[in-house]
Amino acid sequence: MTRINKKGNTMYLNILKKDLKRKKTMNVIVLLFVILSAMFAASSVNNIIAVSTGIDYYFEKAGMSDYFVVTLDSTNADMEQRLLNEPYVTDVRREPALFADRTNFKRNGEYLADTTNTIFIMSVDKTKLNYFDSANENITAVERGKAYISGNVPKMSGIGVGDKFTVKFGNAELELEYAGFAKDAFLGAEFAANTRFILNSQDYAVLNSDEYAELSAGSTYYIDTDDVPALEASLADANGILLSIDAGQMRLAYVMSMIVAALLLIVSVCLILVAFVVLRFTIGFTLEEEFREIGVMKAVGIKNSSIRRLYLVKYFGISIVGALIGFICSLPFGDMLLASVSETMVLGTENSSFTALLCCIAVVGIIMLFCWGSTRRIKKMSPIDAVRSGQTGERFRKKSIMHLGKSRLGTTFFLAVNDVISSPKQYGIITAVFAILLMLVMILANTANTLNSEKLLFLFGTTKSDVYITMTGDVMDAMGDPANGNERLRHSFDELEKTLAENGMPGKVHVERMYTIPVSFGCEKTNMVFQICPQTHASDYVYEEGTAPMYDNEIALTYLVAERLGARIGDTVTLTVNGENRKCIITALFQSFGQLGKTGRLHESFDVNGLQPSSAYSFQIDFDDHPGKDEIDRRVELLKNIYDTKNVFNAAEFVKDCTGASDTIAAVKNMILIVTLLIVILIAVLMERSFISREKAEIALMKAVGFNNASVIAHHTLRFAIVALISSVISAVLCIPLTKLAIDPIMGIMGAVNGVGYDIRPLEIFVIYPLVILAITILAAFITSLYTKTIRSSDTADIE
Amino acid sequence: MEKILEVNDLCKTYIVNKWQNNVLRNVNFTVEEGEMVAVMGPSGSGKSTLLYTVSGMDRMTAGTVKFCGSDISALKDDELAKLRLDDMGFIFQQMYMLKNLTVLDNVILPACKSDKHKEKRSGIAQRGRDLLRKLGIQDIADNDINEVSGGQLQRACICRSMINSPKMIFADEPTGALNRSSSEEVMEELARLNEDGTTIMLVTHDAKVAVKCTRVLFIVDGNIKGEYNIKKEDTLRDRERGLNNWLMEMGW
Numbered sequence A: 001m002t003r004i005n006k007k008g009n010t011m012y013l014n015i016l017k018k019d020l021k022r023k024k025t026m027n028v029i030v031l032l033f034v035i036l037s038a039m040f041a042a043s044s045v046n047n048i049i050a051v052s053t054g055i056d057y058y059f060e061k062a063g064m065s066d067y068f069v070v071t072l073d074s075t076n077a078d079m080e081q082r083l084l085n086e087p088y089v090t091d092v093r094r095e096p097a098l099f100a101d102r103t104n105f106k107r108n109g110e111y112l113a114d115t116t117n118t119i120f121i122m123s124v125d126k127t128k129l130n131y132f133d134s135a136n137e138n139i140t141a142v143e144r145g146k147a148y149i150s151g152n153v154p155k156m157s158g159i160g161v162g163d164k165f166t167v168k169f170g171n172a173e174l175e176l177e178y179a180g181f182a183k184d185a186f187l188g189a190e191f192a193a194n195t196r197f198i199l200n201s202q203d204y205a206v207l208n209s210d211e212y213a214e215l216s217a218g219s220t221y222y223i224d225t226d227d228v229p230a231l232e233a234s235l236a237d238a239n240g241i242l243l244s245i246d247a248g249q250m251r252l253a254y255v256m257s258m259i260v261a262a263l264l265l266i267v268s269v270c271l272i273l274v275a276f277v278v279l280r281f282t283i284g285f286t287l288e289e290e291f292r293e294i295g296v297m298k299a300v301g302i303k304n305s306s307i308r309r310l311y312l313v314k315y316f317g318i319s320i321v322g323a324l325i326g327f328i329c330s331l332p333f334g335d336m337l338l339a340s341v342s343e344t345m346v347l348g349t350e351n352s353s354f355t356a357l358l359c360c361i362a363v364v365g366i367i368m369l370f371c372w373g374s375t376r377r378i379k380k381m382s383p384i385d386a387v388r389s390g391q392t393g394e395r396f397r398k399k400s401i402m403h404l405g406k407s408r409l410g411t412t413f414f415l416a417v418n419d420v421i422s423s424p425k426q427y428g429i430i431t432a433v434f435a436i437l438l439m440l441v442m443i444l445a446n447t448a449n450t451l452n453s454e455k456l457l458f459l460f461g462t463t464k465s466d467v468y469i470t471m472t473g474d475v476m477d478a479m480g481d482p483a484n485g486n487e488r489l490r491h492s493f494d495e496l497e498k499t500l501a502e503n504g505m506p507g508k509v510h511v512e513r514m515y516t517i518p519v520s521f522g523c524e525k526t527n528m529v530f531q532i533c534p535q536t537h538a539s540d541y542v543y544e545e546g547t548a549p550m551y552d553n554e555i556a557l558t559y560l561v562a563e564r565l566g567a568r569i570g571d572t573v574t575l576t577v578n579g580e581n582r583k584c585i586i587t588a589l590f591q592s593f594g595q596l597g598k599t600g601r602l603h604e605s606f607d608v609n610g611l612q613p614s615s616a617y618s619f620q621i622d623f624d625d626h627p628g629k630d631e632i633d634r635r636v637e638l639l640k641n642i643y644d645t646k647n648v649f650n651a652a653e654f655v656k657d658c659t660g661a662s663d664t665i666a667a668v669k670n671m672i673l674i675v676t677l678l679i680v681i682l683i684a685v686l687m688e689r690s691f692i693s694r695e696k697a698e699i700a701l702m703k704a705v706g707f708n709n710a711s712v713i714a715h716h717t718l719r720f721a722i723v724a725l726i727s728s729v730i731s732a733v734l735c736i737p738l739t740k741l742a743i744d745p746i747m748g749i750m751g752a753v754n755g756v757g758y759d760i761r762p763l764e765i766f767v768i769y770p771l772v773i774l775a776i777t778i779l780a781a782f783i784t785s786l787y788t789k790t791i792r793s794s795d796t797a798d799i800e
Numbered sequence B: 001m002e003k004i005l006e007v008n009d010l011c012k013t014y015i016v017n018k019w020q021n022n023v024l025r026n027v028n029f030t031v032e033e034g035e036m037v038a039v040m041g042p043s044g045s046g047k048s049t050l051l052y053t054v055s056g057m058d059r060m061t062a063g064t065v066k067f068c069g070s071d072i073s074a075l076k077d078d079e080l081a082k083l084r085l086d087d088m089g090f091i092f093q094q095m096y097m098l099k100n101l102t103v104l105d106n107v108i109l110p111a112c113k114s115d116k117h118k119e120k121r122s123g124i125a126q127r128g129r130d131l132l133r134k135l136g137i138q139d140i141a142d143n144d145i146n147e148v149s150g151g152q153l154q155r156a157c158i159c160r161s162m163i164n165s166p167k168m169i170f171a172d173e174p175t176g177a178l179n180r181s182s183s184e185e186v187m188e189e190l191a192r193l194n195e196d197g198t199t200i201m202l203v204t205h206d207a208k209v210a211v212k213c214t215r216v217l218f219i220v221d222g223n224i225k226g227e228y229n230i231k232k233e234d235t236l237r238d239r240e241r242g243l244n245n246w247l248m249e250m251g252w
Helices: A002-022 A024-052 A054-062 A079-085 A153-157 A201-208 A212-216 A228-234 A247-252 A255-289 A291-299 A304-342 A352-374 A384-388 A411-422 A424-450 A454-460 A472-479 A485-502 A559-565 A629-643 A651-659 A662-694 A696-704 A709-750 A762-790 A793-797 B047-054 B077-087 B103-113 B121-134 B150-162 B180-195 B236-250
Strands: A067-072 A089-100 A105-107 A119-123 A146-149 A164-169 A172-181 A195-199 A217-225 A241-246 A467-469 A507-521 A524-532 A554-558 A572-577 A580-590 A599-602 A615-623 B003-016 B019-032 B036-040 B062-067 B088-091 B168-172 B199-203 B215-220 B223-229
Touching: A002 A024, A002 A304, A024 A304, A024 A352, A024 A662, A054 A247, A067 A079, A067 A228, A067 A247, A079 A089, A079 A217, A089 A164, A089 A201, A089 A212, A119 A201, A164 A212, A172 A201, A195 A201, A212 A217, A217 A228, A228 A241, A228 A524, A241 A247, A255 A352, A255 A424, A291 A304, A304 A352, A411 A424, A411 A709, A411 B103, A424 A662, A424 A709, A424 A762, A454 A651, A467 A629, A467 A651, A485 A507, A485 A615, A507 A559, A524 A559, A554 A559, A554 A572, A559 A580, A651 A662, A662 A696, A662 A709, A662 A762, A696 A709, A696 A793, A709 A762, A709 B077, B003 B047, B003 B199, B019 B047, B019 B199, B019 B223, B036 B047, B036 B180, B047 B062, B047 B168, B047 B199, B077 B088, B088 B150, B103 B121, B103 B150, B121 B150, B150 B168, B150 B180, B168 B180, B180 B199, B215 B236, B223 B236
Parallel strands: A119 A195, A146 A172, A524 A599, A554 A580, B036 B199, B036 B215, B088 B168, B168 B199
Antiparallel strands: A067 A217, A067 A241, A089 A119, A089 A217, A105 A164, A146 A195, A164 A172, A467 A615, A507 A524, A507 A572, A507 A615, A554 A599, A572 A580, B003 B019, B003 B062, B215 B223
């Protein structure tokens, strides 16, 4: 018995050895797809875990609290004590900072970066949050003369580690060296992107000792509380709060990173699906190739179970080798996918190797299941299959729909079309895979383009103007002067109008001002930011429901605020302005990205005298002579020179600047486009190679009856061209509804609860991407089909 | 009669794992228009290689092959393909056809590819149907290839080889995969084609097939050992007896 087993094992090994050698091409193709599946599965599952737990992990690691308040010390010196007196506050951590703007930082005589956001200068030993460097190490010390920088300044300035820059604060001046990027959980989100400079305590002391520091000193309070709504209500009447936000809302600031992460998640799921679908198909395909062997083995009396075991052993071996290589490749590939998200966040990837290993084991298991399913047919096969090479004569599909005799197509083109139609499953899978990949690119492109278009202008609560100019310094001055804030803003744009007139481009200037006003409705009370612009009409803005406020006692609220208060159109809410309660009727609901959807609009006649603006958008310019696009762009450049700033935008650029993520999404789109092209090339090459292997007899026959090499190559290339064309058409048809389906929920999180109109650029979406896919497919299929040259017409004699 | 095929000092050598295998060694023969020549010989003697080499499907190592006066060894691949398409027909032992096409489409495929006849698709299809009718298989024209018997399929292959009105048909054991009755039917068809003027060269193991031909070449170890002319005027029985006796002399 043992001898028989030994003989059997030797025979097995011999058959396997011969098989691996003789069917090298198909075995290599299966191996490559196993590698791809394992690589995609391992890296994608890791990404899914990292992304889905991303914010929780990051917030926990950074030591984020339940509530955050940012104040100017000059107006809120007693804030810490006030918070500690609140019964539901369990802990308060105060982080002092000096508030600066771009004018305080210079490199080689130029501003370090043209950021419009407030910049925080801090001492490393006074930080109350964990900040991380690029290697995700906690920043606990900074050398004297060095500084870590968070937010968007490093990217905007292009500063490299070791580069020098100067900080001037009042009369105090320091030369510092850039020590590296700091990941900041509280203000580092792309949607917020306030920059922090983390300095050595002695350097900080130098800046803090200047008398100018007194006016610019501020604090961030990290508050742990068991009752966020109560804390929010109690802070509603506090003046001089620059930012008051809970952790839940803070998470929304990461929405742009999450958009990228969610897109990666979709990409990852698609990659896994693509890999498994193609793998399943390839395994079925290779087993079909084995019919002859299976028939012969049956004819010589080998049992079904033994034959089945032979193939299971073979595929087990291939899948183990493939999974191992896939595991190794998944680690850098996963990092590449996550690079754009992990740039600003610390993602939990401690167990990534273990997860990747588990995924690869799962891939082996799934492959064995595929094989188990595919080898079930062995039972049904008879020795006659050896003679018929697997053709049983049974038909499961309809007869050929096309007829050469009736067709007007050229012979080669007819053969290609007929092949695609005759094997719907085979080509359908490739079409579906190409279409999924192309749609991914299209959805990403639509998202990036939309975040960079005027279509979203209404979501920032602004009217369309010719030019937007951001002057942080003027707004900061206004905010720092509670008594004359409004006057100072008025003065700023008077000056701007004067400059415009002096430079031959007269125009009107207005600015959207933000006022933090306590609002109550029934038992609900909250502190929220209202927008108002005395120079425009409330009816100039877009509302989703109701009618624009027409009197000073009418307001519009966003859906999110209305929901928070439990109020509807027609309800009367109370606004507390300068200690006076004013009743206002809600006349309209709208959606907004401003304040992450937590905002409202006041009628232009609403009296805000004595109220300190908490912020303002860009100054908006409407030229008197209504210039065209080219002239506007020219004037934008002129204003950049006049004000020595890059922060002058046309409408589309303004949206791009506000959303901040269109470049990141465009970068992700480009990465996915490259991944897509690589997969398309891989699929086209591997499938074409397996088709050649499978159709050797037909190719030889075609050559024997007089088809030349060019015709055979054209026949093979055209099949893939047809597939790419069909997938392009499917993608073009489905891309708009799928973009809405996938991206509307994300826009909803940002405040656009009713979705947005997408900026679909026909040339890019419907022409360029399909053409790129088509060209790459044709090129890959063409180059691979050149292999048909090696098949000679005389091979008809050698074909089994 | 004009010479349609003229073979001089034809050699074909395969090199496998550094071993040189001389399959054809200085083969010389001619085929005249209207002839039906059978090539016989033991397995491995080089019959099929001879057929594929003289028909331009495989490249020769040395020697010359003239088809209708032109040296095919001097032709490029595309020129050879055009020659096969327009002037040659092929029939194989395995009834190779494109599996995604119907029987009729397989038959008319070479004609659709060729510009020899410059006719419309409908005209080509009609010619294909006429050929199928001629061979008695018109009923399977619109069938898929796995819906018909081996004999029917081989006759369809004959139709395909005829569709471009070739000057010569090459057949590699055309009855090798058929049963006796199908085999006889196919040979009847080939004989009829030959009577209509088509030159045929076929490889066979079967003396009953060879006896339908006008001449038999006997090949051993890559050399033509002898040739035998079959007298058409003799009875079938006499022809068979004569051929068998000759084959025995050849060592068959």
